[in-house]
Amino acid sequence: MNISYRRRASAGLAALVLLPLAAIVRPARAQAQAPVQLFKLISPKDEIVVGIEAAQLGAGQGPGVQRLAELLVAKGQLTLWQYASQKDAGGALVQAPLRQVAVFKNELLRIEPYTTPLAIKAPAAAK
Structure with missing residues (x-):
């Protein structure tokens, strides 16, 4: 027993x-x-959430944060989509592209992965 x-x-x-x-x-x-991965970029001035398409991020063995950092160091600057919570046509809350932003490697302090329970819209579906 x-x-x-x-x-x-x-x-x-x-x-x-x-x-x-x-x-x-x-x-x-x-x-x-996911076709788009989200990251939080933290600088001395502010923090923003950006998305990068899997094709632009490239395939690699490391985590997405590491691959994004390596891409930024290699190129010096990247043009990414800033993401924000918005309502779609049906009224559901989604993470959607807001505007394109240029990110410079010398202005960043930290890159973090960003997770959200919301659906993520691809940049091609932007306004």
């Missing part, structure tokens, strides 16, 4: 440990496959 209780308890504990891990892994995979 004690053995059965221990097995159920250990199985339950394992499920409690693995469920949050599965929830973390799924969104990361979904964002990696």
Whole structure:
């Protein structure tokens, strides 16, 4: 009787440990496959959320943040889309391109991945 209780308890504990891990892994995979990846750019003056298309970011083994930083260092400046929360034609809240911005490598302090539960519109679908 004690053995059965221990097995159920250990199985339950394992499920409690693995469920949050599965929830973390799924969104990361979904964002990696998205046509647009969002990042928060932090400078001494402000912070903005920008999107970069997967084709522009390029394929690579490293995380998107690292690939974006390497691209910025290599080119010195990038033109990206600034993203903001907006309502689409149906009234649903989405992350959509707001305007194009030029980003210079010497003005940035930090690049962070940006996640959102909202749907992300591609730049081609911009106004």
